[in-house]
Amino acid sequence: MTIYTTMESPVGELLLIGRPSSPGGVTLTAVSMAGQRYAPEVRDGWRRDPAAFAEVTRQLTEYFAGQRRVFSLDLAPRGTEFQQRVWQALDSVRYGTTITYGQLAAQLGVPRDRIQALGAAIGANPLAIIRPCHRVIGSDGGMRGYAGGVERKQQLLAHEGALLGVPW
Numbered sequence: 001m002t003i004y005t006t007m008e009s010p011v012g013e014l015l016l017i018g019r020p021s022s023p024g025g026v027t028l029t030a031v032s033m034a035g036q037r038y039a040p041e042v043r044d045g046w047r048r049d050p051a052a053f054a055e056v057t058r059q060l061t062e063y064f065a066g067q068r069r070v071f072s073l074d075l076a077p078r079g080t081e082f083q084q085r086v087w088q089a090l091d092s093v094r095y096g097t098t099i100t101y102g103q104l105a106a107q108l109g110v111p112r113d114r115i116q117a118l119g120a121a122i123g124a125n126p127l128a129i130i131r132p133c134h135r136v137i138g139s140d141g142g143m144r145g146y147a148g149g150v151e152r153k154q155q156l157l158a159h160e161g162a163l164l165g166v167p168w
Contacts, residue, residue: 002029003049004042007057010064010159011152014129015039016053017046019076026052027074030126031060037147038124060129066159069095077126086121093135096160100139123147135162 003026004017013034018026026049032039050057055073062068077087089108093099099107101122105115125133128148134156138144146153157163 002046003052004046005048005050005053007060009060011148011155014060015042016056018053020052021074024052025055025074027076028056028127028130029076029078031128031130032126033128033148033152035149036128063129071130073130075127075130079124079126082117083121083124086118087125087127087131090122090125090131090133090135093132096162098135098137098157098162100137101144102139104136119144129156
């Protein structure tokens with residue numbers, strides 16, 4: 001069974017999706033922003049269950065308030081073995097820092113001719129904000145594509161102090 005809820009955030013409404021877990025919690029499978037490229041949509045048969053997402057919303061609220069730098073949640077995103085490796089590597093990019101696509105590729109042992117595949121895996125990250133794909137930037141410091149939009153990527157990086165600017 002798939003459950004979901006939504007929450008307001010400084011980067012717009014977030015859709016939280018997961019599977020029920022005991023006791024009364026959730027295993028998180030997706031977090032997306034309104035208008036995000038490749039974002040899932042609520043389907044028939046899904047059940048709205050805000051209470052199951054209480055811990056997720058608490059941690060996200062703390063993050064947006066500047067009180068949380070690391071998430072501690074039960075995650076189960078669906079993806080290929082390669083995507084899973086890339087997404088797990090995102091967890092190592094600390095709050096307030098950035099990493100380039102090339103640096104991440106080197107960390108994972110991905111050859112230069114597969115950096116485009118690495119970028120595609122990052123773009124397919126189903127756990128926006130939780131798995132910090134917004135912290136991956138171009139080698140020139142440029143904001144390469146972000147499924148939630150480059151403006152949101154800049155807001156998140158400014159919020160974390162990794163980019164000059166006013167977050168929200």
